[in-house]
Amino acid sequence: MKALCWEGKHNVKMKEVAQPRILNPSDAIIKVTTAAICGSDLHLYDGYIPSMEKGDILGHETMGEIVEVGPNVKRVKVGDKIVIPFDIACGHCSHCGDEEYSLCENTNPNAALGDTLYDHGGAALFGYSHIYGGYAGGQAEYIRVPHVDTNSLVVPQGIEDEKVLFLSDIFPTGYMAAVNANIKPGDTVAVWGCGPVGQMVIKSCFMLGAERVIAIDEYEGRLNLARQSGAIGINFADVEGILDELNYLTGGVGPDSCIDAVGLEAHGHTVTATIDRVKAAAGLATDRPDALRQAIQACKKGGTVSIPGVYGGLLDKIPFGAAFGKALTLKMGQTHTQKYMKPLLDRIMNDEIDPSFVITHRVDITKGPEMYDKFHKQKDDVFKVVIKM
Amino acid sequence: MAKTDSLRESELQVRKPIPSKYFNEDSSFHPASVLISKPIEEVWAFLRDMTNMPKFIRGLASVQVLDDKRSHWVFDHQGQHHENDSEIIAEEMGSLLVWGAVGEKNQVGAVSLERAPGGRGTFVSMRTSTDHEKGKVTGVLAWYFGGDPKSASYINLRRLKAYMETGEVPTVEGQPNGREQELKH
Numbered sequence: 024m025k026a027l028c029w030e031g032k033h034n035v036k037m038k039e040v041a042q043p044r045i046l047n048p049s050d051a052i053i054k055v056t057t058a059a060i061c062g063s064d065l066h067l068y069d070g071y072i073p074s075m076e077k078g079d080i081l082g083h084e085t086m087g088e089i090v091e092v093g094p095n096v097k098r099v100k101v102g103d104k105i106v107i108p109f110d111i112a113c114g115h116c117s118h119c120g121d122e123e124y125s126l127c128e129n130t131n132p133n134a135a136l137g138d139t140l141y142d143h144g145g146a147a148l149f150g151y152s153h154i155y156g157g158y159a160g161g162q163a164e165y166i167r168v169p170h171v172d173t174n175s176l177v178v179p180q181g182i183e184d185e186k187v188l189f190l191s192d193i194f195p196t197g198y199m200a201a202v203n204a205n206i207k208p209g210d211t212v213a214v215w216g217c218g219p220v221g222q223m224v225i226k227s228c229f230m231l232g233a234e235r236v237i238a239i240d241e242y243e244g245r246l247n248l249a250r251q252s253g254a255i256g257i258n259f260a261d262v263e264g265i266l267d268e269l270n271y272l273t274g275g276v277g278p279d280s281c282i283d284a285v286g287l288e289a290h291g292h293t294v295t296a297t298i299d300r301v302k303a304a305a306g307l308a309t310d311r312p313d314a315l316r317q318a319i320q321a322c323k324k325g326g327t328v329s330i331p332g333v334y335g336g337l338l339d340k341i342p343f344g345a346a347f348g349k350a351l352t353l354k355m356g357q358t359h360t361q362k363y364m365k366p367l368l369d370r371i372m373n374d375e376i377d378p379s380f381v382i383t384h385r386v387d388i389t390k391g392p393e394m395y396d397k398f399h400k401q402k403d404d405v406f407k408v409v410i411k412m
Numbered sequence: 413m414a415k416t417d418s419l420r421e422s423e424l425q426v427r428k429p430i431p432s433k434y435f436n437e438d439s440s441f442h443p444a445s446v447l448i449s450k451p452i453e454e455v456w457a458f459l460r461d462m463t464n465m466p467k468f469i470r471g472l473a474s475v476q477v478l479d480d481k482r483s484h485w486v487f488d489h490q491g492q493h494h495e496n497d498s499e500i501i502a503e504e505m506g507s508l509l510v511w512g513a514v515g516e517k518n519q520v521g522a523v524s525l526e527r528a529p530g531g532r533g534t535f536v537s538m539r540t541s542t543d544h545e546k547g548k549v550t551g552v553l554a555w556y557f558g559g560d561p562k563s564a565s566y567i568n569l570r571r572l573k574a575y576m577e578t579g580e581v582p583t584v585e586g587q588p589n590g591r592e593q594e595l596k597h
């Protein structure tokens with residue numbers, strides 16, 4: 024089958040590889056119909072995530088049709104059309120029992136490695152390095168899904184792929200970020216980052232009752248999309264100081280909630296190859312948390328800072344005194360995608376949202392390597408790429 | 413195993429230290445430990461049945477029980493093969509199990525169990541020994557009695573936990589990748 028493989032920094036190739044097969048009794052094999060390239064994939068492309076190996080199959084935003092199931096699969100069946108969450112959960116451990124799927128304990132074959140890096144490592148992820156389990160991703164014609172009863176959302180036959188594809192990652196991610204922000208009716212929320220995740224955050228904030236959303240980025244194309252969703256867009260390259268701007272807009276009070284949808288893998292993530300280096304580097308910064316610093320500084324007293332943006336290491340100069348002094352609540356983490364897929368599908372079916380508004384490019388898999396290059400170089404034009412198999 | 417008397421139950425609520433006398437080195441560190449969301453009775457019964465060991469110990473292909481104490485272990489991993497007889501050296505029902513390769517005093521494994529508070533399952537600790545005579549362990553046995561025994565124990569404990577909680581051990585061995593064609597040449 025055809026698959027997009029990571030071959031090294033700034034090097035993705037389409038390769039002919041073997042078809043996946045059932046390896047465990049709760050697995051299923053899915054014939055992929057549509058997959059997307061995510062902002063998180065860029066961090067792999069740019070070589071910032073350690074423990075990638077040449078030839079690893081990329082992709083974690085995937086949907087398709089079940090063509091084979093293992094003997095322990097009970098809930099789904101061959102022929103079902105499913106969206107696959109990017110994080111892999113077992114459905115049985117105590118965290119899965121609490122619907123904290125991204126904290127699952129039983130899906131990462133390299134759990135000991137994850138524990139070394141993060142003290143208590145979380146769930147495995149599709150197509151996202153060997154620290155996260157080394158699972159082959161979904162930018163391919165077929166994908167193997169472990170514990171498919173837990174890691175799938177069956178969608179109605181006949182629905183357009185593009186309308187439901189982002190239930191795999193960015194829509195639940197944006198929604199959970201808004202839930203974590205503790206929004207009350209009438210609130211003002213500030214959102215750093217207007218990438219696909221930020222766009223889903225903005226829509227979700229309004230769904231949950233925010234009255235005013237202030238969106239911050241430096242790309243006008245991205246800010247304009249945010250404005251179309253009803254947000255006030257601020258280009259941080261055009262203003263004197265973002266904190267000054269936010270103080271002015273909120274009468275000196277500060278936003279009730281601040282959401283960091285930037286993360287810093289893209290910038291200062293210098294966790295290069297080795298795990299022990301991270302442990303050894305105590306006291307050294309690994310990430311560049313500008314947006315996070317601002318979010319903490321801007322936030323109203325007693326407010327909430329919600330962090331869907333990914334952080335990977337030891338952060339420098341975080342204004343923790345301000346967070347303490349203002350009695351802030353901080354919430355963060357990988358998305359518990361499985362928890363939100365079904366209720367968000369209902370919102371799509373009720374026409375409350377069509378997440379496909381972020382798509383700018385539709386290609387077939389042969390164009391995959393070229394799109395990675397464009398996505399990396401032209402942030403303002405290439406926003407969200409979907410691959411039709 | 414039935415809950416018998418209160419003394420017995422209180423014994424299950426303390427994890428016995430794995431006695432150092434079974435190992436050829438002293439360690440001031442705690443052994444590798446996990447919490448398994450299953451009752452201690454179930455975890456004990458699973459571990460006491462040696463035929464279950466291959467379900468979670470990496471590189472262990474099969475175990476054949478010879479009698480109540482002895483069993484025959486076959487390791488097969490990455491092209492390497494090793495066989496030996498193993499026997500149970502010490503056993504305290506529900507809380508401590510020590511086993512070792514017959515005639516090879518440096519190959520010992522031990523687990524100790526404790527009923528976790530709050531009805532959350534069972535704490536399981538595991539310790540395995542290194543083979544000092546060979547300097548470092550290589551090949552098949554490295555996976556089990558590994559060069560770094562605490563890591564090897566932890567890996568096997570996580571596999572035990574996954575198997576007991578989900579019925580399978582997570583794996584990516586045998587999945588496709590873009591390396592295969594190149595390796596064939």
Ligand SMILES: NC(=O)c1ccc[n+]([C@@H]2O[C@H](COP(=O)([O-])OP(=O)(O)OC[C@H]3O[C@@H](n4cnc5c(N)ncnc54)[C@H](O)[C@@H]3O)[C@@H](O)[C@H]2O)c1
Pocket residue numbers: 061062063192193196215216217218219220221239240241242245259284285286287288289313314330331332333356357358
């Ligand atoms: N928590 C999760 O489970 C989860 C899931 C998916 C993605 N993510 C993460 O969310 C983040 C955003 O994802 P994306 O796909 O939208 O990425 P993206 O790279 O497309 O978007 C990030 C945006 O942030 C903007 N930005 C950079 N620095 C900024 C600053 N100082 N202030 C304001 N804006 C700034 C960039 O211009 C860009 O538009 C990434 O870190 C990604 O890895 C997390």
Ligand SMILES: [Zn+2]
Pocket residue numbers: 061062063064083084109192193
């Ligand atoms: Zn993603």
Ligand SMILES: [Zn+2]
Pocket residue numbers: 112113114115116117118119126127128129
């Ligand atoms: Zn789980």
